[in-house]
Amino acid sequence: LQLIYQTYWGIRLLGQLSSGSAVLPWEHGTNHPTRILETCPAVLLRNLGESNAGYKLKHGSDAVREALIDAVLAKTGWTCAPEVRAAAIADREGDALDAVLAGLAAWRASAADHTAIASRLHLLAEGHIYA
Numbered sequence: 001l002q003l004i005y006q007t008y009w010g011i012r013l014l015g016q017l018s019s020g021s022a023v024l025p026w027e028h029g030t031n032h033p034t035r036i037l038e039t040c041p042a043v044l045l046r047n048l049g050e051s052n053a054g055y056k057l058k059h060g061s062d063a064v065r066e067a068l069i070d071a072v073l074a075k076t077g078w079t080c081a082p083e084v085r086a087a088a089i090a091d092r093e094g095d096a097l098d099a100v101l102a103g104l105a106a107w108r109a110s111a112a113d114h115t116a117i118a119s120r121l122h123l124l125a126e127g128h129i130y131a
Helices: 002-017 041-047 061-076 082-090 095-109 114-118
Strands: 021-023 034-036
Parallel strands (some): 021 034
C-alpha cells in the first residue's frame, strides 16, 4: 500500500514540477507535448495472458525472459532490434525486459481512451496503471 501511495504522489509531483507535461489520466484533455503515466510490467503481461513468474534472478530465467519477449512481441505485433532482444534476455535482474515492457505499455496507452479512464473516478483514487 505504501508503494501505491508513493507512486501516486510521485507522479502527481512530477507533473507539477515539469512544465509542458500532462499526467495521465487526470490531464488527458491538455495539449502538452510530454505525457507522464504509470505502467507496470506485470500488469501488461497479465493483460496479454502471460505470467511474470520466474523471469528474474532464477536459474534458467534467461529462457523464461526469451519466451516472454518473443510472446509479447508476437501478441502485439511489435518488433525490437536484435541487440535489445539480446539485452532483455541476458539481463538476469529483468530490468531490460521491464524497460521494453514499459515502453510497450506506454505505446499502447497512446491509443487508450483517456476520457473514459478519467471518468471512472474509483480508478483515479490511486491512479490508473496503463498496460
